[in-house]
Amino acid sequence: MRVTVPPNPFDHLMKYAQTLSNGDTREQIVSAIFRTSQEICNETVTYTKPSKQYETERLDRIVTSKLWGFPIMLAMLAVVIYLTIAGANIPSSMLANFFGWIEGYLTFAFEKLHAPDWLYGILVLGLYRGTAWVVSVMLPPMAIFFPIFALLENYGYLPRVAFNMDRLFKKSGAHGKQSLTMAMGFGCNAAAIMSTRIIESPRERMLAILTNNFVPCNGRWPTLILLASLFMAAGYTGGWKTFVTAGVVVAMVLFGIVVTLTVSWVLSKTALRGVPTHYTLELPPYRRPKIWDTIVRATLDKSVYVLKRAVAVAAPAGVLTWILANIHIGNTTVLAYIAHSLDPFAHQLGLDGYILMAFILGLPANEIVLPILLMGYLSTGALTEVDSLHDLKQIFLDHGWTWLTALNMMLFSLLHYPCGTTLINIYKETKSKKWTFIAFALPTGIAIAVTFLTTHIIQWLGLI
Amino acid sequence: MTTNEYTIALAGNPNTGKSTLFNLLTGLRQHTGNWPGKTVVHAEGFFTYKDKQYKIIDLPGTYSLYSNSADEEVARDFIIFEKPDVTIVVLDATALERNLNLALQVLEMTNRVIVCVNLMDEAKKKGIRIDIAKLAKKLGVPVVPISARNEEGIDELLDTIDLMIRGAIQTKPIVIPYSRSIEEKIAKLLPLVKEIVGDKYPARWIALRLLDGDTSLLDALKQENHHSFKEVARYASNRSAKSV
């Protein structure tokens, strides 16, 4: 028996329509629509201040000029970072003091209630301190950085960055709009993964996804800033200190961009071979943002976000770390045991076992790497109270840190695998276990290679 | 029961303030930014006005509704298959000419359209004057000037939505005149298209898409005959309200 599927009536119609149509139908249709809207506009729109039309162009002539385009971009980056560092210092130590003050009362309350030591340990020394740390180190810089960034974004500066940088991305085989997705990465790599949807070509979108974590996200800015100010700018005081710290952080961001371009270039010659696809980029007119609205909103949004993450991720991690640090096997703790077994490998990278373990336990969220590290260190010695940045440096020094350790930790933080949330988003967007794994393994490999080389070259040069 | 919940779609070019308007109407916090492509995942929100429940959808910004990209297909499918009770086309007053193209395309697809000329404050600053009444007459649908960020013109917009829902506004969308050869072809196709789709879809618009060789629409139409709104529903469930 033969079953005949009746041809779909639409197919039939389409065939017929195609016999009627010739090559430039679309052009004719679009032209007719354009003509109509031109006619409508001619009758309904009048321009009373012709010179005002050119304000955006006048500004662009400077902002995207051969001479000033790149210096202005660099200056913007430097100024934003400088303001963040300069502004965050005082509120950060105020918050730390504040949390230390509350901790006093908590301790008092626990003693009064005759709470068992382990409960005090988990709740106050683990959970409370972990959360307090994240909040005081993360909140102030992020509450300064993001409003400024939001102002620039709403003013319309980001597309100009894409315009200026386009050639570099094209040369490395990537999409010109990758600079926009990277800019989103400054805020949060996980969100930036979603924003790569503006890149239509799957190949170039994959490049943007795989390299996005080379821009530091809000979970890593504070680590970079803190380490730079404690170790890189150690010899400086006052204004210079901030200045040098900002310089080091800017250098890190630039290094991340160089890595992004290099990795994109290598991938587009190998696993993701292909030529850059065509695209168009609209440069919208500059629009003066509502300054206060934007600032208030960005600050609130970001603060709520940081606090939420702190509670959701840092708190449980704080508890876990405390438990690991307090369960003994033989005469060491589980934490110390893990750290020591990681030591030999970590030393090759100029790190130590605790740092590496902090990165591993920090997989769910980058903002908890530093608190875990500190809790790890503190659990080994007498429990000093941490309420100023100076004590902080002492803790690091007590564990044998040098500026090279700090540099390596910064590099590792900048380059290592994306956080758990980002990996989940990568999986959702690519629907591929293989690419998600590559998104994990590739940066990790690069982080290991770069820190290994840095350590060995610097030791070989006898710089340390 | 959700029988008296009405659906509103926000369409428009990228960066015309759709998300800003969406936030204003729903009280949600979709991210906004002065660059095209900020919203990549469509968002839904709800609001009530004059005792009516509305569901509003922030579609991705597109330059056209022909199938050049996934975004454009999503926006197109939503308007054609989901048949929102009102489609608001958000236009940038400072670049009306380019923006009107999209409005004209929407007007070929549905007559339940309100054209919203946003960024009126920017236009004023630049000395651009728009004769709103004349524009409305030309387009054959209501035109409301607003400034979403400054919350200006929103009451008028809400009232217009309310009137349109209640059937108190008669629209008569402009019919774009095409070249003679195209009009002749449309005339040949029109009866055949009507025979298949009836009143379910705009026949003239489908005839134009057929002439344009738009196979993606064709596939969507075929699908549509089998499973209702599968595409859109899947899109909506996969991509919850989120933007960057």
Place this chain on the structure above:
Amino acid sequence: MAPTKFDRLSEAEPGERFRIEKLDIEGTMKRRLLDLGFVPGCEVTVLQKSPLGDPTAYKVSNTTIALRIEESSNIYGERIRDDNE
């Protein structure tokens, strides 16, 4: 091959205006360009080159669109030289 009697958009210098005659581009890119206003018969103004020489920004139907040379060299038309340059 490409029509020779026309200039390429990529040859026009910043400040010049250009009337489009023909797009020698296929597929999605052509449709995208049409949607953006690069329509035969329309005028565009060359605004500015990127610091690294490419892409170039054009003013077209009151908006600014940047194109790479791959596209602009396949848009043909006529350069309109302003006398008051």
